[in-house]
Amino acid sequence: xxxxxxxxxxxxxxxxxxxxxxxxxxxxxxxxxxxxxxxxxxxxxxxxxxxxxxxxxxxxxxxxxxxxxxxxxxxxxxxxxxxxxxxxxxxxxxxxxxxxxxxxxxxxxxxxxxxxxxxxxxxxxxxxxxxxxxxxxxxxxxxxxxxxxxxxxxxxxxxxxxxxxxxxxxxxxxxxxxxxxxxxxxxxxxxxxxxxxxxxxxxxxxxxxxxxxxxxxxxxxxxxxxxxxxxxxxxxxxxxxxxxxxxxxxxxxxxxxxxxxxxxxxxxxxxxxxxxxxxxxxxxxxxxxxxxxxxxxxxxxxxxxxxxxxxxxxxxxxxxxxxxxxxxxxxxxxxxxxxxxxxxxxxxxxxxxxxxxxxxxxxxxxxxxxxxxxxxxxxxxxxxxxxxxxxxxxxxxxxxxxxxxxxxxxxxxxxxxxxxxxxxxxxxxxxxxxxxxxxxxxxxxxxxxxxxxxxxxxxxxxxxxxxxxxxxxxxxxxxxxxxxxxxxxxxxxxxxxxxxxxxxxxxxxxxxxxxxxxxxxxxxxxxxxxxxxxxxxxxxxxxxxxxxxxxxxxxxxxxxxxxxxxxxxxxxxxxxxxxxxxxxxxxxxxxxxxxxxxxxxxxxxx
DNA sequence: GCCGTTTTCGGCCCGACTGTTTTCAGTCG
Numbered sequence: 001x002x003x004x005x006x007x008x009x010x011x012x013x014x015x016x017x018x019x020x021x022x023x024x025x026x027x028x029x030x031x032x033x034x035x036x037x038x039x040x041x042x043x044x045x046x047x048x049x050x051x052x053x054x055x056x057x058x059x060x061x062x063x064x065x066x067x068x069x070x071x072x073x074x075x076x077x078x079x080x081x082x083x084x085x086x087x088x089x090x091x092x093x094x095x096x097x098x099x100x101x102x103x104x105x106x107x108x109x110x111x112x113x114x115x116x117x118x119x120x121x122x123x124x125x126x127x128x129x130x131x132x133x134x135x136x137x138x139x140x141x142x143x144x145x146x147x148x149x150x151x152x153x154x155x156x157x158x159x160x161x162x163x164x165x166x167x168x169x170x171x172x173x174x175x176x177x178x179x180x181x182x183x184x185x186x187x188x189x190x191x192x193x194x195x196x197x198x199x200x201x202x203x204x205x206x207x208x209x210x211x212x213x214x215x216x217x218x219x220x221x222x223x224x225x226x227x228x229x230x231x232x233x234x235x236x237x238x239x240x241x242x243x244x245x246x247x248x249x250x251x252x253x254x255x256x257x258x259x260x261x262x263x264x265x266x267x268x269x270x271x272x273x274x275x276x277x278x279x280x281x282x283x284x285x286x287x288x289x290x291x292x293x294x295x296x297x298x299x300x301x302x303x304x305x306x307x308x309x310x311x312x313x314x315x316x317x318x319x320x321x322x323x324x325x326x327x328x329x330x331x332x333x334x335x336x337x338x339x340x341x342x343x344x345x346x347x348x349x350x351x352x353x354x355x356x357x358x359x360x361x362x363x364x365x366x367x368x369x370x371x372x373x374x375x376x377x378x379x380x381x382x383x384x385x386x387x388x389x390x391x392x393x394x395x396x397x398x399x400x401x402x403x404x405x406x407x408x409x410x411x412x413x414x415x416x417x418x419x420x421x422x423x424x425x426x427x428x429x430x431x432x433x434x435x436x437x438x439x440x441x442x443x444x445x446x447x448x449x450x451x452x453x454x455x456x457x458x459x460x461x462x463x464x465x466x467x468x469x470x471x472x473x474x475x476x477x478x479x480x481x482x483x484x485x486x487x488x489x490x491x492x493x494x495x496x497x498x499x500x501x502x503x504x505x506x507x508x509x510x511x512x513x514x515x516x517x518x519x520x521x522x523x524x525x526x527x528x529x530x531x532x533x534x535x536x537x538x539x540x541x542x543x544x545x546x547x548x549x550x551x552x553x554x555x556x557x558x559x560x561x562x563x564x565x566x567x568x569x570x571x572x573x574x575x576x577x578x579x580x581x582x583x584x585x586x587x588x589x590x591x592x593x594x595x596x597x598x599x600x601x602x603x604x605x606x
Numbered sequence: 607g608c609c610g611t612t613t614t615c616g617g618c619c620c621g622a623c624t625g626t627t628t629t630c631a632g633t634c635g
Contacts, residue, residue, distance in 0.1 A: 025618050029607035061608050099624085101633050136626055187635095200635085233634095235623055240634095250635075252622095265620090270635065277619045282611095288620055 010034035016083035162196035186266035192553035198248035265289035271325035351536035357382035358390035360541040369542035371415040379420035384432035429465025438471035447476035459491040511551025523558025
């Protein structure tokens with residue numbers, strides 16, 4: 001059983017308990033257990049073989065360990081089933097509606113047996129909600145709006161779209177003039193999470209501009225932003241609104257003395273903040289968005305910078321990408337946080353397409369753009385023959401394309417061009433080209449593009465077969481997810497990564513903003529097994545090469561260091577670090593048998 | 607249900623804001 005399934009059962013139990021009116025602490029312990037398990041890199045079913053291991057986890061006691069045991073054994077949990085006899089499962093959907101929480105949902109159920117979003121919408125349209133205790137006309141309207149948003153969007157946005165929206169807004173807020181000291185993007189965007197649900201902006205006020213009146217006029221300015229659709233809240237130091245695409249924006253305006261505390265607070269993740277506050281309390285401090293202060297006497301201890309707050313909490317500075325309460329606080333306490341890979345470490349890009357298949361630019365154009373970005377090498381990896389929709393290359397065209405890439409490289413483009421290919425992994429796990437041909441490709445990138453729903457066992461076998469093929473060097477976009485549109489393929493990631501480690505096959509961290517694949521958890525799993533990562537953009541035009549930074553951000557979220565990422569190496573070292581081809585000549589001993597092939601490679605490498 | 611250099615009981619992160627109330631519960635991040 002996967003951790004996420006266990007976490008889901010516990011989370012639903014927590015929500016049902018809250019609807020049922022359980023005391024705060026009880027449902028929170030289920031919530032905390034769910035969050036912990038969701039973010040764990042070790043498998044809970046493995047850990048649970050030794051019950052002591054489970055109770056060593058923070059927030060898991062004897063009782064919770066028993067419950068987890070029950071979930072692993074039966075696939076479900078008795079208390080959850082019992083609560084689902086009392087409340088229908090669709091009631092949990094209601095919690096996704098803005099302004100409707102567990103208390104109000106429970107009330108609607110008890111008064112009207114309303115259990116679905118449609119039920120609630122009907123009640124609101126009929127004007128029946130306004131008379132419910134604790135509701136009113138305004139709440140009724142808010143619920144109708146929430147239903148509308150619920151129906152038409154997933155409520156999340158791709159990282160690069162959210163970033164573009166945020167930057168435009170930041171530039172606008174800065175036009176307020178001298179009242180604004182700084183405007184920074186916080187929230188999940190600062191953590192580089194692959195999708196954002198909303199934008200969090202932090203505005204610090206310049207000296208002499210902190211009076212209520214000055215803040216009021218700044219809020220006025222912000223709310224005149226032309227793309228605003230609806231103002232949600234307007235208080236003394238906070239404004240919230242939605243943009244035309246329903247993206248919610250929260251802006252907090254604070255004194256610059258609070259900057260560090262506020263930035264930690266608004267960067268999150270919520271779970272990280274909760275854990276930090278817990279640590280603060282144990283040390284006799286209390287932490288909020290204004291400062292770190294002593295519990296007794298409320299003496300201010302820190303607040304101006306994030307660094308000083310982490311330092312007072314006896315923690316190393318935690319980079320935003322790691323702030324998910326996934327072990328980063330423990331690591332920071334022992335000063336063993338990873339030194340994360342950064343964009344400047346990257347020397348090459350190992351997946352991109354040209355006009356030979358479905359790309360928009362030529363070999364020379366891609367090479368020129370990559371050189372201009374400072375890359376030292378690229379692999380051009382057009383699609384293979386089975387992927388007809390992309391104009392995939394058959395054997396004859398591939399041979400010609402390999403020659404074209406090598407010729408272009410030989411002409412000297414100021415960047416090393418490796419003659420690669422993105423080869424389809426067929427339904428039965430065979431590769432789309434015969435080994436004889438694969439042997440002639442400098443960098444063999446393998447990936448799945450078809451039959452994505454074959455089932456877990458078959459998909460696992462398929463990837464294992466691909467990895468066992470001696471010519472496979474990199475597995476590209478390994479889970480196949482398309483963010484907000486397509487789920488990852490289902491397969492046994494542990495098993496497949498173990499095989500990748502055994503056969504020295506690298507996994508890709510695909511930087512294409514719709515993919516960002518592998519995700520953070522899988523990257524950590526790969527790192528733990530010693531599987532090396534290649535960050536590639538999967539560019540289909542020159543502009544896409546810039547997306548490398550999203551791949552690096554994802555790699556950082558996966559705790560990767562420079563040494564974990566192969567394309568931080570100079571080209572010769574990179575090639576040596578890839579899985580060696582069968583019978584390939586080592587640099588010292590030329591293999592006469594392989595002469596035609598190795599001479600081609602040698603030429604390519606010149 | 608978890609947990610302890612205040613505690614084996616009684617808390618559980620913390621504050622802003624709204625909308626309904628007439629001093630505060632619920633929701634949200």
